[in-house]
Amino acid sequence: xxxxxxxxxxxxxxxxxxxxxxxxxxxxxxxxxxxxxxxxxxxxxxxxxxxxxxxxxxxxxxxxxxxxxxxxxxxxxxxxxxxxxxxxxxxxxxxxxxxxxxxxxxxxxxxxxxxxxxxxxxxxxxxxxxxxxxxxxxxxxxxxxxxxxxxxxxxxxxxxxxxxxxxxxxxxxxxxxxxx
Amino acid sequence: xxxxxxxxxxxxxxxxxxxxxxxxxxxxxxxxxxxxxxxxxxxxxxxxxxxxxxxxxxxxxxxxxxxxxxxxxxxxxxxxxxxxxxxxxxxxxxxxxxxxxxxxxxxxxxxxxxxxxxxxxxxxxxxxxxxxxxxxxxxxxxxxxxxxxxxxxxxxxxxxxxxxxxxxxxxxxxxxxxxxxxxxxxxxxxxxxxxxxxxxx
Ligand SMILES: [Zn+2]
Numbered sequence: 001x002x003x004x005x006x007x008x009x010x011x012x013x014x015x016x017x018x019x020x021x022x023x024x025x026x027x028x029x030x031x032x033x034x035x036x037x038x039x040x041x042x043x044x045x046x047x048x049x050x051x052x053x054x055x056x057x058x059x060x061x062x063x064x065x066x067x068x069x070x071x072x073x074x075x076x077x078x079x080x081x082x083x084x085x086x087x088x089x090x091x092x093x094x095x096x097x098x099x100x101x102x103x104x105x106x107x108x109x110x111x112x113x114x115x116x117x118x119x120x121x122x123x124x125x126x127x128x129x130x131x132x133x134x135x136x137x138x139x140x141x142x143x144x145x146x147x148x149x150x151x152x153x154x155x156x157x158x159x160x161x162x163x164x165x166x167x168x169x170x171x172x173x174x175x176x177x178x179x180x
Numbered sequence: 181x182x183x184x185x186x187x188x189x190x191x192x193x194x195x196x197x198x199x200x201x202x203x204x205x206x207x208x209x210x211x212x213x214x215x216x217x218x219x220x221x222x223x224x225x226x227x228x229x230x231x232x233x234x235x236x237x238x239x240x241x242x243x244x245x246x247x248x249x250x251x252x253x254x255x256x257x258x259x260x261x262x263x264x265x266x267x268x269x270x271x272x273x274x275x276x277x278x279x280x281x282x283x284x285x286x287x288x289x290x291x292x293x294x295x296x297x298x299x300x301x302x303x304x305x306x307x308x309x310x311x312x313x314x315x316x317x318x319x320x321x322x323x324x325x326x327x328x329x330x331x332x333x334x335x336x337x338x339x340x341x342x343x344x345x346x347x348x349x350x351x352x353x354x355x356x357x358x359x360x361x362x363x364x365x366x367x368x369x370x371x372x373x374x375x376x377x378x379x380x381x
Contacts, residue, residue: 007366008359011340013347042369042380043341044299049228049322050342051294052287054237059219062237066215066244067208073249074206 001025005032010039200260203251211248218261219244221343222268228338229272229331230279231323232286239275243268258352265353273331285323290315309378318379325375333368336361341369 001021012019026033202210222243227236247254247267254263294300294315303310310318326334335354339345340361347358347365354361373380 007363009362010366011347011362038373038380039366039369042373042376045303045376045380046322046326046337046341046369046372048294048297048300048318049326050224050344051291051297052227052289052319053291054223054227054233054288058223058233058237059216062219062223062240062244063212063215065241066248067212069241069245070211070248071208073245074208078206 003029003032004035010036196260200251200254203248214248215244218264222264224343225265225268225338226272227288228326228342229269229334230276230283231327232283233288234286235275235279235283239268239272243271246271262349262353269335269353273335276331285320285327287319287323290319303379313379321376321379325372328375329368329371333364333371336364337368337372340365 001024003025005022005025009018009022012022026036199210199214203214219240223236223240226239226243227233230236230239243264247264254260258266300310305311313321326337329337332354336350339350339353340347345353347361350361351358
């Protein structure tokens with residue numbers, strides 16, 4: 001064991017593996033023993049401060065003050081949350097309504113495509129812009145009209161195994177985030 | 181009766197998790213209960229750090245208000261007790277840095293039980309200035325000596341020698357090693373011994 005004992009050896013708990021060795025050293029070394037006893041005496045002297053006790057009423061007073069302050073803070077936090085909710089509602093409710101109306105119109109439009117009488121010619125509409133590789137020769141005017149909607153087929157991955165061909169029609173609704 | 185040192189609350193009812201959950205949902209009664217549980221320890225910590233009872237009372241309020249309002253930030257990485265102590269120590273040390281050492285001492289009363297404390301009885305029996313000094317004088321000298329220490333040295337003395345927390349717990353609270361806690365204690369006691377040489381042997 002190093003002598004004099006390192007500062008971190010003073011007050012070593014009994015559970016520490018070095019404790020027995022330190023105690024053995026203290027039994028044989030007068031100088032380290034004296035330092036150890038000095039440390040212990042100061043510890044006990046300063047520990048007398050634990051007899052200082054708060055005046056009666058201190059706890060009740062503090063408890064009441066904390067209660068009032070925390071209640072005010074939480075009430076303000078609640079008011080703020082309510083105010084935020086109101087602000088969002090006022091600001092974004094018209095947008096939400098407009099989006100809902102647009103979604104209904106889209107659904108109705110898509111439904112019309114599905115239930116309209118077959119064989120009727122498609123109304124004139126501008127051709128969608130296609131990527132170069134998608135540009136196929138236009139069908140001959142005498143060739144039979146395409147059976148479906150006249151729009152190019154779209155690949156939709158229904159599963160990660162087999163891509164499924166799906167014609168344009170009423171698509172799934174697009175989730176809209178409102179948590180700005 | 182000798183006041184027992186503030187041991188870590190291993191005996192604290194197992195419902196603390198429930199209490200914390202209720203406080204997070206702004207349940208004031210649960211907040212009161214939490215304050216009641218820890219008020220004594222936190223007040224004592226801040227009192228011994230400042231040697232001023234009015235400051236300690238104000239700081240105790242601030243610490244609990246801060247802790248209850250910021251409870252959503254307590255993730256349970258330590259015990260609630262350790263987390264609360266950290267807030268109190270940070271708050272107390274910041275306050276002391278701003279206040280400096282000019283503030284007068286304002287001391288709590290001494291429990292008359294001190295007269296039956298074995299160490300005090302032994303001290304008075306010796307040929308020592310304690311025999312002549314009144315308890316009040318001794319109290320002032322102890323506080324004055326403690327105030328001369330640096331904040332980090334006073335912190336370990338208050339937590340270990342006065343509040344009775346083990347080195348391991350203190351090391352967790354101030355995020356250092358147990359060896360460093362013991363080294364600081366050694367150095368702080370040497371300083372105290374100098375300041376109190378007519379009382380300490
Ligand atoms: Zn030695």
